[in-house]
Structure formats: C-alpha cells, structure tokens
Amino acid sequence: MAPWGSAGKTTPRFLGQFSHYLFRYATWLPVLIAFNSYVAQVTWIRGPSMYPFLNPQYNESLRKDLCLVSKWSPHRNLERGMIVVFRSPENPHVTVVKRIVALEGDVVRTKPPYPYEHAKVDVGHVWVEGDGDKTKDSNYYGPVSTGLITGRITHILTPLDRAGRVRWWEHAEREGVQKAQAS
Template sequence: MEIFFILRKILIGVPIGFALVKPFVLDTFGYIARVDGVSMQPTLNPDSKTTDYVFLNHWSVRHYNIHRGDIISFTSPKSPNRFLIKRVVGLAGDVVSTIGYKTSVSQVPDGHCWVEGDNTGYSMDSNSFGPVALGLITGKATCIVWPPSRWQYLIPFLPSHRAPLNLSLPVAA
C-alpha cells in the first residue's frame, strides 16, 4: 500500500514539476526552433530538401546584447503571432542603404535594429516593415542542431555590400 502512495505522489509531482521548470528553462536559456522558408538561404535551409533546426539562445539577448551580423529571432511587427529569423544589418545610429523601403537610406533609431534576410527579394524584413524594436527580439540563433549533416555554429558575419553607410567595418567579402 505504501508503494502505491509513493507512486501516486511521483505521478502527480513529476508533471507539475516539469510544468513549472520547463517555462523557466525555455525563457531563460533557449530552445530549438524549426526554420521555415527561403529568406535566409544559403545560410539556413540551403536547398528545398533541407529544413534546419537552430538553437535560439535567449540568455544572450536578455540585455539586448546583439551585434551586426548576428542572426536573431523576433516577434513580427506586422503579425504578432509569428516569429521571424533574420540577420542584424544595422544598430541604433547606423545609416543603412535600404532595398525597396520607403526611403533609399534610413537611420536606425535608438532602441531598434535593422534586420534583413540573406536571400534578398525573398524576405519579409526591415525593408518591408522598417526598424525592429529591440524589445521584440526573442533569441539569437547560435547553431544549427538538425539535420546532423549541417551541425555547425552560426558565425556572425555581415556581407560587405550590406554594411551600414556610416561605418568602416571589417566585413566578410
């Protein structure tokens, strides 16, 4: 009879403990997310047969510690129930050359960043909706975790043709 009492406590306690701990872990450290679409090709989902899963690190963005070239996840400014993943091209104060935005250049305001997909022309990004508020950032993609053939850290880089106009940065060619 005593064993049933202990088993009952475990069967009730484990799900409750998991329900309490899981949100803390996910909100504090991060989680694995599926990347859909072609907007970040060739970095993510390099072909139509591959779907990448990335680790979204929440810890690294909790103090808005983002840099040019980072790949971030954020809540869509146009559709709050959707999350997007893009590369940071500009930070507050940067002057960026836009692609199809309402002006040909834009200065990123304080508390915002400019994000773009790597696959220009196939991306819903700052060129569509403008600068993104830092408060909408949910995580930084730090590595591809699936499929195994694509395991790798995502090294931040900024293509030279997308560097802010007011900076002389060492950038990738």
C-alpha cells in the same frame, strides 16, 4: 517513496500511482517554460528567408533546419551579422528569424519596398534583413525595436553536415551601411 505521492489506502493502486507520476512530471513544466524563455530553445526554421544560410534546400525537400536559440540577455551586445529571433512587428504571435544588418544610428541604403532610399536606424532599434530574396524584413516594416528580440541563433543542430556553431562574424557585411560614429 515521495512523501506527497504515497496514495491514500483507499485509492486504487493504479490510479494512485498514475496521479502520482502525473503530478511529478507536471511540476517540471514551469521549469521547462522558464528554461525555454530565458536560457535556450530548440526550434525548426521555416521558410526561405535565410536561404542559403538556413534551409538551403527549401525548394528541393521538406527538410528543415533545427537550430539552437540562445535566450540569454537577448537585447544586449547585439552586433551586425548576428542572426536574431524576434516577434514580428506585424503580428506578435509570429516569431521570425533574420540577420541584423545595422545597429542604432547607422544609415542604411534600403531595398525596393521601402519608400525612401536611405533610412537612419532609430535609437533602440536594429535593421534586420533576410539573407535570401524571399524575405519580408526591415525593408518592408522598417527598423525593429530591440524589445521585440527574444533570442539569437547560436548553433545549427541538423542537418549534420552543416551542424555546428553559427559563425556570424565571418558573414560578409552588407553593402550600403554607413556605420554610426560611436561603434
């Protein structure tokens, strides 16, 4: 018997056991929160912005991809091609999934909504874009600070035919990115 849960003799038996188990499971909640914010998390992908890589059937079915997000040291060792999860610069309560196109110091040939033809990515920022056409990305709100990045997508869990590790390094590089000298 757990020492804290042995209900007092005056408590009815059901209430005593119920509160005991409630307390016992509730003490795991902080662990779950810490795990989700620092180790890994499982999320559904919503929206078409990463079409065809994620949610390839977004306009045919309601099925959504289930992905594993690694939350371990999200700001470090970022590479072009990685799929990252970050808080939207437009609304901090919305989390978005995009692919890193350029790192700090790179010069990017931008796409239409951006007001200038070329953009140099600032220090401590990355240029993110969705794979599909329906995407609101750095061409809309500019480079994203790495401080906003909360994780990166490492695995697809469902659907099972595409399940497996995300091989971001095999993804074709985007044209029009002039890499910085250092890297």
